[in-house]
Amino acid sequence: xxxxxxxxxxxxxxxxxxxxxxxxxxxxxxxxxxxxxxxxxxxxxxxxxxxxxxxxxxxxxxxxxxxxxxxxxxxxxxxxxxxxxxxxxxxxxxxxxxxxxxxxxxxxxxxxxxxxxxxxxxxxxxxxxxxxxxxxxxxxxxxxxxxxxx
Amino acid sequence: xxxxxxxxxxxxxxxxxxxxxxxxxxxxxxxxxxxxxxxxxxxxxxxxxxxxxxxxxxxxxxxxxxxxxxxxxxxxxxxxxxxxxxxxxxxxxxxxxxxxxxxxxxxxxxxxxxxxxxxxxxxxxxxxxxxxxxxxxxxxxxxxxxxxxxxxxxxxxxxxxxxxxxxxxxxxxxxxxxxxxxxxxxxxxxxxxxxxxxxxxxxxxxxxxxxxxxxxxxxxxxxxxxxxxxxxxxxxxxxxxxxxxxxxxxxxxxxxxxxxxxxxxxxxxxxxxxxxxxxxxxxxxxxxxxxxxxxxxxxxxxxxxxxxxxx
Numbered sequence: 506x507x508x509x510x511x512x513x514x515x516x517x518x519x520x521x522x523x524x525x526x527x528x529x530x531x532x533x534x535x536x537x538x539x540x541x542x543x544x545x546x547x548x549x550x551x552x553x554x555x556x557x558x559x560x561x562x563x564x565x566x567x568x569x570x571x572x573x574x575x576x577x578x579x580x581x582x583x584x585x586x587x588x589x590x591x592x593x594x595x596x597x598x599x600x601x602x603x604x605x606x607x608x609x610x611x612x613x614x615x616x617x618x619x620x621x622x623x624x625x626x627x628x629x630x631x632x633x634x635x636x637x638x639x640x641x642x643x644x645x646x647x648x649x650x651x652x653x654x655x
Numbered sequence: 656x657x658x659x660x661x662x663x664x665x666x667x668x669x670x671x672x673x674x675x676x677x678x679x680x681x682x683x684x685x686x687x688x689x690x691x692x693x694x695x696x697x698x699x700x701x702x703x704x705x706x707x708x709x710x711x712x713x714x715x716x717x718x719x720x721x722x723x724x725x726x727x728x729x730x731x732x733x734x735x736x737x738x739x740x741x742x743x744x745x746x747x748x749x750x751x752x753x754x755x756x757x758x759x760x761x762x763x764x765x766x767x768x769x770x771x772x773x774x775x776x777x778x779x780x781x782x783x784x785x786x787x788x789x790x791x792x793x794x795x796x797x798x799x800x801x802x803x804x805x806x807x808x809x810x811x812x813x814x815x816x817x818x819x820x821x822x823x824x825x826x827x828x829x830x831x832x833x834x835x836x837x838x839x840x841x842x843x844x845x846x847x848x849x850x851x852x853x854x855x856x857x858x859x860x861x862x863x864x865x866x867x868x869x870x871x872x873x874x875x876x877x878x879x880x881x882x883x884x885x886x887x888x889x890x891x892x893x894x895x896x897x898x899x900x901x902x903x904x905x906x907x908x909x910x911x912x913x914x915x916x917x918x919x920x921x922x923x924x925x926x927x928x929x930x931x932x933x934x935x936x937x938x939x940x941x942x943x944x945x946x947x948x949x950x951x952x953x954x955x956x957x958x959x960x961x962x963x964x965x966x
Contacts, residue, residue, distance in 0.1 A: 534813065548814040554765070554789045555816045559828055562800055563817040566808050580741065581811045584698060599737070606740050628699055629741050649805055652740050 506564060508552070509536045509544065517544065517569070520576045524619055526591030537564055542571040546585065575621055576633075577645050583623045583630035590630070593619040595642070602626035605634070606652045610641035659684055659848075665858040672894050673929045676950065683949035683956075684848045684855070690727040691718060691749040691954075695742055697782055697811050704743045711736070719922030721752035723782065742809035747775045748847075750923070750947055750955040754839055754890035755779040757918045757945075757961050762787035764834040769822040769877050772799030774806035776839055781812040791833075793818045793825065823872050826879035834885050838877045840870045842891035842898050846949055846956025867897040871905045878906060878913060883966030886916075890959045894948070896932050899958040903928075903944065904937040912965045915940040924951040928960070 509517065514536060521527040535552040539545045547565025555561050568582030583590065601611055605624050613636065622642055624631040634642040659681065661669075669677055692715075694704040701723060708715065713731050718724035726749055727733060738744045755776050760766050762785045771777045771792035781790055792807065792815055794800050800819050807815055822838075843863050844854045874889055881887050891898050906913050915938070928944030930937045944960040 546813060547816075548786070548789075551789050551814045551816050554791070557828060557832075558791065558816060558818050560818050560820040561816060562797075562819045563804055563807075563815075565813045565815060566811055579808075581808060584811060603737050606737055626737075628703065629737075629743065631741065650740060650809070652735055652737065655735075 506537045506539050506545070506561070509538055513538070517571075517576065520574070524576055524621055525586070525593055525623060527586055527589045530586060530589070531568065534565070539563070539567070543567055544569045544571070546582075577621065578623060578633045580630065580632040580646070580650065583632050587630060590623050593622045594625055595622050597624050597626045597631070599626065602629070602631060603652060605631050605644045606646060606650070607654060608644050608646045608651050610637075610643050613640050613642055659852050659855055661855045662858045664860045665855055668860060668895070671933065673896070673932055674926055674946070675894070675948065679950040680948065683953060684852075686849055686953065688748055688847070688849055689954055690731065690733055690746070692725055692727065692733055692744040692746050693721070693723045693752065693779060693782070694725070694744055695782065695810050696723060697786065698743055704738065707738060707743070718749045718752065720920035721749065721756055724749060724752045742811060745775070745778055745806070745810060747779070748955045750952055750957050751775060751892070752779060753920055753923055753947070753957060754837060754888050754959050755783065756920055757959050758835050758837050758886065758888040760784050760835050764788045765832060766835045766837070767791045767793065767825070767829070767833045767877070767880055768837045768839075769793055769825065769873060770795075770839055770841060771803055772796060773802035776837060777803065777815070778806055778810040778812060780837065781807075781810060781815060784814065786814055788814060790815045791818060792816070793820060793822055795819070795821050823876045826876050829880050831880070831882050833880050834882055836877045836881050836885065836887040837890070838873055838887065839890045840873055840898070842866055842870070842893040843895060844892055845894040846892040846947070849949065863895050863897050867902060870898055870902045874902055874906050875909065878910060878962070878964065881964045883912070883964050885964050887962045887964070888959060889962065890957060892955055892957050894946070894956050894958070896929060899946070900928050900932070900937050900941050900944065901935075903960045903962070904941060906962070907938045907940070914963050914965055915943050916961045916963050917943045918945055918959060918961045923947070926951070928958070
């Protein structure tokens with residue numbers, strides 16, 4: 506685990522701006538690269554304290570993954586950004602939100618402009634999904650987070 | 656219908672547990688634990704989360720001793736709800752919320768959870784810290800840390816450092832560092848047999864003796880990491896004296912700066928820690944520790960001691 510360099514941070518911010526219209530992403534937080542292009546966020550105080558410790562396994566939470574030229578936001582990453590997400594955000598009703606959390610594809614409403622969208626159900630943000638040419642959005646929900654199919 | 660099977664060791668030992676009503680204990684073991692949860696105020700305001708649950712027809716009542724804690728009514732299955740999977744609620748036994756309430760972590764403090772996996776108490780501490788200060792969540796097992804990490808993620812804890820090491824080694828790196836320390840020690844689990852009847856079948860006194868030595872070492876190490884003036888909670892989910900009062904008594908004998916303080920958790924039924932048992936005499940201040948039988952609240956059984964480092 507290492508903190509993102511200022512250059513890497515700028516690249517992430519630019520991508521978040523381009524994809525989701527986010528300005529000043531994760532501003533007061535330390536971002537660390539944690540393998541496989543996964544980015545975690547923690548408070549500055551926690552990061553500084555971790556230097557005293559041995560066998561540090563993790564800091565804070567996983568917020569985003571770099572995929573090619575794009576950024577996939579985790580559920581918590583999108584919740585942290587919240588209403589800073591201005592574009593490519595779709596609103597789901599309760600049933601759709603449950604389907605999203607089962608990682609079931611959702612039919613696109615309107616015309617999404619991006620390759621990725623963030624789902625929102627009221628004030629709950631549910632992470633990124635991939636917009637597919639078949640007219641559906643495929644939620645990127647980790648297996649362990651999915652609502653099990655009965 | 657299956658029946659609770661107890662090892663011979665356990666049958667013999669139950670007669671030794673002070674102040675125990677065996678009939679009630681067996682009844683508690685056969686009852687499922689109540690479905691309880693905490694609202695996660697790190698993600699949304701409490702009232703908004705509760706309203707979402709009410710809108711779904713879920714009924715609940717507050718747990719008097721736990722901020723943000725509720726007991727669901729009417730046998731609802733909360734584990735597959737959107738609120739659970741999105742991290743708006745966290746499922747946790749009602750009495751299991753008591754040790755962190757006794758610890759009373761505050762925003763801005765430096766807190767250690769020494770045996771943190773799977774993270775119920777870690778996430779509860781984080782919530783009470785409101786994202787301010789530093790929380791170190793440690794566990795000895797890489798395997799168990801996976802569950803800890805998942806729960807930290809779901810709750811959205813930003814001020815946490817997760818370490819994987821034997822808690823007994825922590826004072827080498829962080830001596831007299833923490834304002835608050837929680838040691839929810841590995842134990843023989845007599846307070847939560849209703850969760851897993853297999854524990855009763857395989858329960859052995861040898862394991863209790865081994866755990867008691869380990870618990871004393873963990874407590875000693877945890878106390879060393881505590882700042883003067885800091886507070887440590889030692890808790891287990893078991894009922895044996897060897898894993899509870901005897902462990903704390905050992906620390907009190909070794910460390911003159913370790914002082915037992917009373918615990919005030921409104922509405923939590925409990926009895927006092929024992930000070931005499933099986934021809935042994937313990938420090939009289941142990942009467943201020945809490946011994947909670949599974950049938951006291953028809954939930955988990957626990958032991959909780961609050962220790963302050965003077966200075």
